[in-house]
Amino acid sequence: MVEKPKPESAAAPLERIPFMQRLLDNPFLLLFIGVVVPTVIYILWGVMEITQIPLAK
Template sequence: MAESQGAPETPERVPVMQRVLDNPFLLLFLGVVIPTVFYILWGLIELTQIPLAQ
């Protein structure tokens, strides 16, 4: 009864990085997507540096 008269307790927010590291499927997704994007960008940069045939 004494507890109901106090201020309402707000739940503590979990930090974003902790939520990311606690989610194995998100880690799997990021572990596949990030290297893929970097390799695609690296390949596109390499393609732009190839001299044109004459």
């Protein structure tokens, strides 16, 4: 019995792109991360600490 050829989409299902590759291929998401991480950990946290220093009397 001759097997019927499968439609192309069924023969080669689209491979799911891994999360890390999707991250690395998205320049604007990387830009967001690269700006937000240092802004929060370095600048905002630092400024919050400075604002809590008591003023000299």
